[in-house]
Amino acid sequence: MNLKTMPREYRIRFLPIDRTIPAEEGENLLEIAMKAGVHINASCGGRGACGKCRVRIADGSVESSPHSSLSEKDEAIGFRLACSSFIKGDAIVEIPLESQVDRSILRRSAVMSDTDAGAIDRSLLCQYGCEALVGRYNLRLPRPDVQDNVSDAARLMRCLAPRIGCEEPLVSLGVMRDLGSGLRETDWNITVNVATTGQMREITRIARGDREKDHYAIAVDVGTTTIAAQLIQCDNGKEPSDNSCDDARRGRIILASSSDYNGQISYGEDVISRIMYARKPKGLKKLQDVVVSTINRLIGEIVEEAGIDPADISHIVAAGNTTMMHLLYGIDPTHIMLAPYTPLATAFAPVVPRDIGLDPGEHARLYAIPGVASYVGGDIVSGVTLSGMTESSEVSLFMDIGTNGEIVLGNSQWLLCASCSAGPAFEGGGIQHGMRAAPGAIEKVRVNPVTLEPMILTIGRTKPLGICGSGLIDLVAELFLAGVIDRNGKFSTDRQTERIRKGASGREYVLCFAAQTRIERDIVLTEIDLDNLMRTKAAVYAGCKVLLENGGLAFTDLAMVIIAGGFGHSIDVEKAIAIGLLPELPVERFRFLGNASLGGARIAAASRAFFERTSEVAGSMTNIELSNNTQFMDEFMAALFLPHTDEKAFPGVMKEVKTGNEDRL
């Protein structure tokens, strides 16, 4: 991987425990401390309000905002608020005495940063070539004379065929009507768009003069909750003799990005409720209109941001789960939710975007990354292809954990996939103070195992509103490791603190007291929450186990565990292992891909060969239906413990639990 473009990295040494970890320029000190497992009190979520996260910069370069809780004298001797301090160079940071207890060390070095995305793009485009799904070619045709008076169309083909490697591309009627004047107005100098339709190529547009560089595409991830779009710079690929691929692809292909909630949210939070709505009269059309209008709005934003002519968008590549794609194309999704769960289609032929209401011109084409089954959609295929696991002989596991946990196991030879109804716990569903990963959501939690006092970070560093998936995992893991929660997922009765109390439905842990929250109520974790989380994590783990057993493998055989999805991106691997959501493997085997669905759509937009590869990947996936699968039910029951019934599968976690218990005795 090309890491040259990564920001400068500094070394931050925490005292008095003397732990040094690397950090990037501009990184927030509270987040670094959290990564390092260095506990700092921070009850306001990191927004600089409570003034509790005091640290002293003993040496080095840190940029901090002033804060009323720090006296001039404090500041003079180096005291700062960690949440308001950002790294400018190497630094030595002293943690005040009350926060010196900590427990873990950094194990997330293998995790991929956002900065790596450009490097992945470049690497994939070098591998697959950057001939776009719709190519754009400038052609300067020889003028006709009596000796050479073939038709305008044949003259065009003669020049175009060697560029695109296709003798007889189709020519749409609109192009045919525009061709004669187009050629003659520009003295036979035109730029044509050539779309890919299955095995065929089709000329979809004639532009006057050389417009080869004005060549853009839209990648869009059509999520149930969120829709993300990117404007992509395309080119026509290199001549085979040109070896300068690395140089050519150095620039980023993303010109602008935007995302928004899927407008369909008003009609139901999950795919099942959307399908229910689609079955109402005019429901399907309504849902289609709404998602189309969300996408159109995003396209408008990124086109405006980049300042391009929207007519130069030559294609759109969409990836989404099977239900989302049915709704986007206006196709009845009913049977996705009815046994035996047959979708109407998992692959969609290219269409003119306007045929479904999308804004780009008549000449543009909409492509969809193909899916596999009702609950393993094109978003997963997109991510799996992006991950590269299908190009290696080593076996990897791909996981996208949301309301459904979609998992894919395999290598370049075979692929098994499944969807395990993980339940909505990670999206905030079924959790008393659960919420989606939105501003105000507690996304990171550390709990001092002695005092049981929490340290929290919220998204947007605002006053807490609730707990999102990654915060929930952190919290449960920390409480489990601290001995507050037992292996059955119940609160222990032998730890005495004001934060553990009897609530309306059994015992609960108070993560934030009302005064510190935006909701002005205590934010708590209840035993019902714990039950729901246990079921969710057990379903994912059991699904993985079933795939592995079908492949005759164990977790330890995995070369890589690839975690995709916005949620996955913020998971703390160690915590997820501690609760048994992820298998206990060395952290360097875990890799975070972020929005891999969008990433795959992006590369597919820029590379026709990659798009074609997604079809092969979809075609080679064998879907294992877990509903009514007895093997799955057995594995699910076995996983309803922390971390799991099978202690031997989690030796590190069990050792930590025992050590912690011994320490407390």
Add this chain to the structure above:
Amino acid sequence: MNLKTMPREYRIRFLPIDRTIPAEEGENLLEIAMKAGVHINASCGGRGACGKCRVRIADGSVESSPHSSLSEKDEAIGFRLACSSFIKGDAIVEIPLESQVDRSILRRSAVMSDTDAGAIDRSLLCQYGCEALVGRYNLRLPRPDVQDNVSDAARLMRCLAPRIGCEEPLVSLGVMRDLGSGLRETDWNITVNVATTGQMREITRIARGDREKDHYAIAVDVGTTTIAAQLIQCDNGKEPSDNSCDDARRGRIILASSSDYNGQISYGEDVISRIMYARKPKGLKKLQDVVVSTINRLIGEIVEEAGIDPADISHIVAAGNTTMMHLLYGIDPTHIMLAPYTPLATAFAPVVPRDIGLDPGEHARLYAIPGVASYVGGDIVSGVTLSGMTESSEVSLFMDIGTNGEIVLGNSQWLLCASCSAGPAFEGGGIQHGMRAAPGAIEKVRVNPVTLEPMILTIGRTKPLGICGSGLIDLVAELFLAGVIDRNGKFSTDRQTERIRKGASGREYVLCFAAQTRIERDIVLTEIDLDNLMRTKAAVYAGCKVLLENGGLAFTDLAMVIIAGGFGHSIDVEKAIAIGLLPELPVERFRFLGNASLGGARIAAASRAFFERTSEVAGSMTNIELSNNTQFMDEFMAALFLPHTDEKAFPGVMKEVKTGNEDRL
């Protein structure tokens, strides 16, 4: 060739000259006499008005209408009017004394009758297979269950792929939207339309239940003057193991036919005037609307005649000259008439007929037989492919003689083509009493070489209105052979008859006196008419000569001369040879194909492989531009004689001329 379906044939013996020729059941006696070269006076054009065509049925079976000019006694002893008598069995026919002079014998045995069309169709469909361009397949899919819950589309493909030999046909959005309910409403029993688009297949329609037999197409010949359409019964071809092709194809594939003038005639008679009109504001759109409306009317007629559901028309195949196709698709034809004569296109991708205004449904597809150049269009390629000349190692010459004479020379290895501006003489242009082949046109003429009295037949057997192309050829040939016209195309001064006289522009021959015509003026042939006819026939002959010389061949090397076109169909080969329009070759080498453009479109509609063959044929034709071609000009000048400057090329004609002259001396 399978001739089993031809009508019964009888033998008609003419006395006293004792000439026997075969005739079909129901054939008209006047026409048989004309074929046999037996002269019978008939000045009313064969409509039973003049009562001059008296013959006596000496023996045998003839069905005649009574006529006032025949007394009871006449009828009792067997007198009938030839024009009103139809063959019911073998017969012996006595010709009254005044009409005993005759001159030629039947030489048209090689001419193909309409009845053979069905046999040609069967033979070609056996050769190319009868898998239609848009196939229709009934599929009974297995119901899904949890073990087999692939998408509806994938389930469909699984059943369809082996039938069509294509793994991944495209599925249009409309079909996708209809698929789920279509499958479930019929217990997984549906019929799908599968269109051919270049190398791709595309599913364009889902019908409920087994509708495989309701499978129709339209073949249409888009002529400058006339548009002809046929409704075709399609099927899906045979399994490769099925050898019963002959049996299966015994039935006719034509369910109904209709034709009409191209509505564009009001905007100009020939392609150049149409192009001129198309260049006016909105002219192109107007011309497109008009031709589309003509075709829609014809489709309406044949669909109604056959009593089929128009929704079951799965495709249309159109053949036409390059200008007609530009106008049909609404594409600017300007450069067809401007040097260097580049059409915009000669091949057209399949489109939805509605995109250009044609009536068939959204699921239907419109295909066009590809052309070669501005003046060698898809109509010619269609006919050439139909003729089979491209499948033989022997060299043949294909001619379509209308306003333009399009000619094609070659075999399975190579093809040369050219268009020679024949001028409009054969369509009635530039001829004082010339007219198109329409009711009232004199289409056949015989002239008694002694009395110079004519015998004429009009189309529709009505009073004459004028002379069409075939009548003109007959008339000039007869007058030339009778010594009335000399080799320079001037009237001889040494034949004395009231029919040859001095007219407004030189000498002229009166074919019909005013009293016998519908126009109430004499119908005459002038020396200016002769000049125009000479130029027309010279251009065609010269074009053929240039192609032959380019191929290093002579006329005598030709295995076959194939004459296509409605006009060609009514040409008397012997007469056409006499004036030097056709080369002097044994008559059995001439073959008439009738409307070969329509015939090719018909076979293409029924056979995808034939359609694909037309592309290969178009691609293998080398167009030789005759405008500004000096070789052509030389040959043209040499051909401006009757029959030609080179007497040795027409030994039979020259011998007949000399014999006639000697007889008269």
